[in-house]
Amino acid sequence: MTAITIDQNLISQTKEAILEAGKIIIRNWDKPRQIRHKGRIDLVTDTDLAVEDKLKSSLKDILPQATFLAEESANQTKPGNLTWIIDPLDGTTNFAHRIPFVAISVALWAENSVLMGFVHLPILEEMFWAAHNKGAFLKDQKISVSTTSELEQSLVATGFPYSVREDIDEIMNYLKKVLVSSRGVRRPGSAAIDLAYVACGRYDAFYELNLKPWDTAAGLLLVQEAGGKVSTFSGKPYTPGNRQILATNGYVHQAMIDILNFRSCES
Ligand code: IPD
Ligand code: CA
Ligand code: CA
Secondary structure (H helix, E strand, O other): OOOOOOOHHHHHHHHHHHHHHHHHHHHHOOOOOOEEEOOOOOEEEHHHHHHHHHHHHHHHHHOOOOEEEEHHHOOOOOOOOEEEEEEEEEOHHHHHOOOOOOEEEEEEEEOOEEEEEEEEEOOOOEEEEEEOOOEEEEOOEEOOOOOOOOHHHOEEEEOOOOOOOOOHHHHHHHHHHHHHHOOEEEOOOOHHHHHHHHHOOOOOEEEEEOOOHHHHHHHHHHHHHOOOEEEOOOOOEOOOOOOEEEEEOOOOHHHHHHHHOOOOOOO
């Protein structure tokens, strides 16, 4: 049994832990990076590891009974009953190149849903957070998705997975369709921020392939609590770990599904 109450105290303690961990990214920003390759273009820095360690030790004190699914120490991708799902640095390639679009993503998962989600941008000084049935916020201000109802007027974000070589045709096919149907496409390099930006109405939609639970768990709740919709490309309910994610303001959701599934455009 993992019954847990999401109260103001738990939210504040978690925020405090994330803000503290964010100071590591701020302190290391002007220092040389120690970069290792996890894959051909998949990087990890000493900062990713330090932030993850810091978060694990402070979140353990807050909820000793919870387990962790954290990117740099995970050996599988399934969360347990009560689990902190953590991406210590979403946007590692941005961090490596000193592009300030980097975030810490932390979600508390219990019995198949996200109870709290936090996306903190330490360099740009924005903390997005949401709690189940309590709404979504940027700092202390309630946020909501945009009201754009036409795809032609929608700004859409996406990302390219590290499997870009294996999935290039599929990626380009989706990109082509969305590019010609929307106001524009952005690829900022952090899925957690992309989802937070849908939640606060800066983007109208976001889609990507092959994301991991730590990229999307917090952002999923942000979008839902801000009044948006999250699904697979065919409209099935999205669960962290699914291969496809489509998050929108709700108004352009069906139009995005239609575009992503439109066959005659495929090359
Ligand atoms: C990546 C970012 C990027 C997305 C990649 C992710 P990382 O996470 O979210 O936007 O396109 O698929 O893996 O490696 O920077 O934590
Ligand atoms: Ca990530
Ligand atoms: Ca990461």
